[in-house]
Amino acid sequence: xxxxxxxxxxxxxxxxxxxxxxxxxxxxxxxxxxxxxxxxxxxxxxxxxxxxxxxxxxxxxxxxxxxxxxxxxxxxxxxxxxxxxxxxxxxxxxxxxxxxxxxxxxxxxxxxxxxxxxxxxxxxxxxxxxxxxxxxxxxxxxxxxxxxxxxxxxxxxxxxxxxxxxxxxx
Numbered sequence: 787x788x789x790x791x792x793x794x795x796x797x798x799x800x801x802x803x804x805x806x807x808x809x810x811x812x813x814x815x816x817x818x819x820x821x822x823x824x825x826x827x828x829x830x831x832x833x834x835x836x837x838x839x840x841x842x843x844x845x846x847x848x849x850x851x852x853x854x855x856x857x858x859x860x861x862x863x864x865x866x867x868x869x870x871x872x873x874x875x876x877x878x879x880x881x882x883x884x885x886x887x888x889x890x891x892x893x894x895x896x897x898x899x900x901x902x903x904x905x906x907x908x909x910x911x912x913x914x915x916x917x918x919x920x921x922x923x924x925x926x927x928x929x930x931x932x933x934x935x936x937x938x939x940x941x942x943x944x945x946x947x948x949x950x951x952x953x954x955x956x
């Protein structure tokens with residue numbers, strides 16, 4: 787059974803929200819109804835993250851034994867975003883929008899805010915699903931926010947190895 791079949795059988799998408807125990811149990815039983823309550827609880831306890839939920843990608847890699855569409859997709863999106871934003875001189879707009887959405891001035895935004903900013907700056911180059919799938923795969927802190935300095939660092943590192951963000955400042 788391939789990854790897409792597994793997702794279909796569990797009625798999930800790779801970019802769905804992380805699973806709480808109830809959703810996990812439903813998905814697992816759709817895949818294999820023979821799992822007992824104690825097996826489901828033990829498996830969830832083993833796989834869940836710090837926030838008490840289980841990312842779909844982690845779940846799939848444990849079910850299928852392979853990483854599916856995560857690192858490669860994320861890195862490809864970083865490159866595509868870099869190409870669109872930096873070649874069209876939208877990096878200042880990006881910084882301005884990120885700072886504007888950062889209501890607590892701590893250098894972090896929610897995934898939804900980042901999606902809105904990227905959609906606004908790139909227009910129709912990326913679908914809502916692509917952006918959602920991308921932000922679900924980004925590193926988030928304990929409050930489920932994305933550090934946008936790290937985000938921009940990663941984008942410039944993967945998008946253009948010769949990029950020097952300080953060049954424009956100097």
